[in-house]
Amino acid sequence: MTARPLAIAIAGLGTVGAGVAKLLRDNADLIAARAGRPIVVTAISARDRHKDRGVATGGMRWYDDPVALADDAGVDVVVETIGGSEGPARALVEAALTAGKPVVTANKALLAVHGAALARMGGTLAFEAAVAGGIPAIKAIREGLAANRLSRVAGILNGTCNYVLTTMRERGLQFAEVLHEAQKLGYAEADPAFDIDGVDAAHKLAILAALAFGRPVDLAAVHIEGIRGVSALDIALAEELGFRIKLLGIATRSAGGVSTRVHPCMVPKGAAIARVEGVFNAVVAEGDFCGRVMLEGRGAGAGPTASAVVADLIDIARGRLTPVWGAEALDDVPSLPMEAHVGAYYLRLMVLDRPGVIADVTGILRDERISLESMLQRGRAPGEAVPVVLTTHDCEERQMRVAIARIAALETVVEPPALIRIEAL
Amino acid sequence: MTARPLAIAIAGLGTVGAGVAKLLRDNADLIAARAGRPIVVTAISARDRHKDRGVATGGMRWYDDPVALADDAGVDVVVETIGGSEGPARALVEAALTAGKPVVTANKALLAVHGAALARMGGTLAFEAAVAGGIPAIKAIREGLAANRLSRVAGILNGTCNYVLTTMRERGLQFAEVLHEAQKLGYAEADPAFDIDGVDAAHKLAILAALAFGRPVDLAAVHIEGIRGVSALDIALAEELGFRIKLLGIATRSAGGVSTRVHPCMVPKGAAIARVEGVFNAVVAEGDFCGRVMLEGRGAGAGPTASAVVADLIDIARGRLTPVWGAEALDDVPSLPMEAHVGAYYLRLMVLDRPGVIADVTGILRDERISLESMLQRGRAPGEAVPVVLTTHDCEERQMRVAIARIAALETVVEPPALIRIEAL
Ligand SMILES: NC(=O)c1ccc[n+]([C@@H]2O[C@H](COP(=O)([O-])OP(=O)(O)OC[C@H]3O[C@@H](n4cnc5c(N)ncnc54)[C@H](OP(=O)(O)O)[C@@H]3O)[C@@H](O)[C@H]2O)c1
Ligand SMILES: NC(=O)c1ccc[n+]([C@@H]2O[C@H](COP(=O)([O-])OP(=O)(O)OC[C@H]3O[C@@H](n4cnc5c(N)ncnc54)[C@H](OP(=O)(O)O)[C@@H]3O)[C@@H](O)[C@H]2O)c1
Numbered sequence A, B: 001m002t003a004r005p006l007a008i009a010i011a012g013l014g015t016v017g018a019g020v021a022k023l024l025r026d027n028a029d030l031i032a033a034r035a036g037r038p039i040v041v042t043a044i045s046a047r048d049r050h051k052d053r054g055v056a057t058g059g060m061r062w063y064d065d066p067v068a069l070a071d072d073a074g075v076d077v078v079v080e081t082i083g084g085s086e087g088p089a090r091a092l093v094e095a096a097l098t099a100g101k102p103v104v105t106a107n108k109a110l111l112a113v114h115g116a117a118l119a120r121m122g123g124t125l126a127f128e129a130a131v132a133g134g135i136p137a138i139k140a141i142r143e144g145l146a147a148n149r150l151s152r153v154a155g156i157l158n159g160t161c162n163y164v165l166t167t168m169r170e171r172g173l174q175f176a177e178v179l180h181e182a183q184k185l186g187y188a189e190a191d192p193a194f195d196i197d198g199v200d201a202a203h204k205l206a207i208l209a210a211l212a213f214g215r216p217v218d219l220a221a222v223h224i225e226g227i228r229g230v231s232a233l234d235i236a237l238a239e240e241l242g243f244r245i246k247l248l249g250i251a252t253r254s255a256g257g258v259s260t261r262v263h264p265c266m267v268p269k270g271a272a273i274a275r276v277e278g279v280f281n282a283v284v285a286e287g288d289f290c291g292r293v294m295l296e297g298r299g300a301g302a303g304p305t306a307s308a309v310v311a312d313l314i315d316i317a318r319g320r321l322t323p324v325w326g327a328e329a330l331d332d333v334p335s336l337p338m339e340a341h342v343g344a345y346y347l348r349l350m351v352l353d354r355p356g357v358i359a360d361v362t363g364i365l366r367d368e369r370i371s372l373e374s375m376l377q378r379g380r381a382p383g384e385a386v387p388v389v390l391t392t393h394d395c396e397e398r399q400m401r402v403a404i405a406r407i408a409a410l411e412t413v414v415e416p417p418a419l420i421r422i423e424a425l
Helices: A015-026 A028-035 A066-071 A087-098 A108-120 A137-144 A159-171 A175-185 A199-213 A232-241 A302-318 A357-367 A397-408 B015-026 B028-035 B066-071 B087-098 B108-120 B137-144 B159-171 B175-185 B199-213 B232-241 B302-318 B357-367 B397-408
Strands: A006-011 A039-045 A061-063 A077-080 A103-105 A150-156 A243-254 A257-268 A280-287 A291-298 A342-352 A372-377 A385-392 A418-422 B006-011 B039-045 B061-063 B077-080 B103-105 B150-156 B243-254 B257-268 B280-287 B291-298 B342-352 B372-377 B385-392 B418-422
Touching (some): A006 A015, A006 A087, A006 A302, A028 A039, A028 A302, A066 A087, A077 A302, A087 A108, A150 A199, A159 A232, A159 A243, A159 A280, A232 A342, A302 B137, B006 B087, B015 B028, B015 B302, B028 B039, B039 B066, B039 B302, B066 B077, B077 B087, B087 B103, B137 B150, B137 B280, B342 B357, B357 B372, B357 B385
Parallel strands (some): A006 A039, A039 A061, A077 A103, B039 B061
Antiparallel strands (some): A280 A291
């Protein structure tokens, strides 16, 4: 091994940053062989200088200000594992790119919000760890499937949501109970909104869509719904109908443009993605030559995320570089609004068990030219509320929204209707 | 787009070669954007100059002798899609490497047999298409998971075998019937031995094991069994026991060395790999930091294979190079013999339904210190042959071989015992 070591700085020594330091230490020999040179941590930054990180930091230069790492002449590559789309993470990444240093980051929020502008700065910005943790999904889409015109990229992109939905189904529990338990087990954050409300998955989907379709990242265009509204009842009914409920991120390229959406979906139980359970993530890509490819694995945690960060470092050490969004020139294909979405729907109503109710509901659907695929009425309790489940053939989201508003306004419909889109993945 | 086009030669214009030409034509714009420069076919070779390849070849230089492509000064990269571990394919690859030209090949036989020697020649030799077709498995293992110490890599590596086993199960048919049908449908070759006897899967496994464990490819060490011996009865019994039968390639790294084997396996129905059906392939890798990652997709066919070949060309166009086996210096970790394999076994006997038979069989297993996990006797027909199924706890292959030989020699055992290894993947 004669090549000069690659000297890196790590900003942020939390779950991911400390994981990277540990991986570089534990697998140093193997990493050096695959990178063609040793990769050594020469500088670090975090908030608390005295916290035990579970990994020796002696001999590494300490910085209170992470942004200063960009100007350390002894640093070849900056690893940003602080997090957040603004503040020190953004300042550091911009400073490093300005200084001509390659950057490796796990920060999906930063990429999703500022990725287009960061790419325009030029330079190397690698982010395998930002999407689907230990699964080399970015590399697969940006390099492995690069010869294909992709029509769709989709996935289970948030392990917390998938864990909650899996546990609700397996144990017949309600959302709030499972979330509470997940927080105690460390599978969900104290403030779970980012995960549960679909924002984290939307960040990742925006990144995947930009790569898959070679266009600037457009987070604002992503339609986002989380899993708070998914009830134990709908999960049980899905099961009966042959579906499983998953929070999916789905980006589709059609003649008119690109649609990107994150929301709970009913997927057929037989579909490969339906069987990705618990904290596991999966990414599906469909291309004109490769067909459908699915990757699954661990989407978060110190080990998998560090594995992805260090893969990026090895690429940089080897000089294997790729433009941020896969190509220098990006397409300006427009984003499509959610109202234009066409698909099938699951609709679950709580209706008073009275004559004429079903006729009212189906009459509204007929008025909006939505055709029914199936109807299921659970139990009978004259005068009381009972669930009624309708599934539709393909229709436009905007028709469905009109229909839903009219149905919700019926005096006999006693709860806001539950609507879950059906996806054949 | 100002960069000089990458000029390539394609040797062999069959399923894969013509597919590559078609892909380069159909997605030329997108490939140029991702490669940073156009990729153009400037020279070609096949046996029959006048065959219609379904793609225009005007303007491309024709060679009767593929080896001459290596010396065409106008060719930057040679694509070898002739096939076979010897003959013109090998001669061409050696000539191109000698001439300092990067080579892209789909030829797993060549890589498995001569890959170690070819790597020693130096130069760029890319072979994403050689394993699992459209799935970017080589890239995932060699680059995406490069930071990990892998403990296992395994997969469904032959679509023909998986199709035959899936169809046998779904329709309750015997091997010979399904094979015959698969040949008529074009899913199996006229001479199916390479696929059916596990040789093709062994080539791919030898390649994956070399990459995963950073050591010279060692085809001779792979234990190979095909699927001819799998009966409809065993498939049905597997189903009852909660298993599915798959032809897997499995490479495992343990303290003592590397074991590589291709044979029919019983995998729990709930395992992700059990649900990869029909012509689909899958590759599983297990690493110390990434955990378990699984990739699935189409393992063969013109489109998926061309997708992989062109991904390699894009890497070369971008200057993204990797040593053939992932690192310059390879490990000399030894290969372990199959006799040292430790695992659980499914054993199905046809025994005469007579008193004492079971006692004889279980006595032999006890003598060889093999402990039973379960026993299942199907039906009763005094004096006639009935199936008896035994599953064992972990034991050594060499113990099992002794036991099997003794059991087969029992007068009351009327057919050679069927043995299928149980794998918890
Ligand atoms: N956790 C995962 O599984 C995972 C998976 C994929 C991607 N990611 C992404 O990886 C990034 C890091 O996540 P994480 O889970 O490792 O977060 P974390 O555990 O909260 O760690 C954040 C680190 O940043 C440091 N930090 C915060 N503000 C700082 C400042 N102003 N200056 C210097 N250091 C500062 C903290 O220092 P102190 O330790 O001193 O407080 C801490 O070490 C995020 O972008 C996240 O989205 C995480
Ligand atoms: N088919 C798949 O799905 C697949 C998937 C992965 C990898 N592969 C690998 O890809 C390679 C090619 O497979 P294939 O299925 O494309 O085979 P194929 O359809 O039989 O094509 C072979 C091509 O090589 C040409 N050829 C044979 N001998 C030649 C010679 N001496 N000089 C010049 N050209 C010669 C043939 O020419 P003519 O057409 O004139 O006869 C033909 O065009 C093999 O290594 C195979 O293992 C195939």
